[in-house]
Amino acid sequence: MAMAAHDPSQPLTAIKNDWPFWLLRIAMKRHLEAAPKEGAAIHAQVRAMNTRGDLDQYFSKVRTIVASQKVEARKKRVAARRARMSARTATAERVSGAIP
Numbered sequence: 001m002a003m004a005a006h007d008p009s010q011p012l013t014a015i016k017n018d019w020p021f022w023l024l025r026i027a028m029k030r031h032l033e034a035a036p037k038e039g040a041a042i043h044a045q046v047r048a049m050n051t052r053g054d055l056d057q058y059f060s061k062v063r064t065i066v067a068s069q070k071v072e073a074r075k076k077r078v079a080a081r082r083a084r085m086s087a088r089t090a091t092a093e094r095v096s097g098a099i100p
Contacts, residue, residue: 008053
């Protein structure tokens with residue numbers, strides 16, 4: 001079943017179902033978690049939305065921000081894991097070298 005494309009110029013007040021607003025709530029939460037220092041600007045941006053196109057642009061922006069945050073978090077986890085493994089290997093080599 002094909003989904004009908006929505007009109008980007010449709011006012012938010014004309015949307016009859018609740019799901020876009022729940023998605024906005026989730027996106028805003030994720031955006032605030034990703035950029036907590038920009039809280040006031042995020043709230044102002046969300047309040048300034050008037051059309052479905054504004055909503056779609058915001059979703060795209062947040063998707064990009066959250067994806068880049070996930071990449072950075074993964075890089076930090078991998079670096080920490082490598083550091084732990086390197087420390088374990090160095091400790092094991094010292095211990096095994098100390099035993100005749």
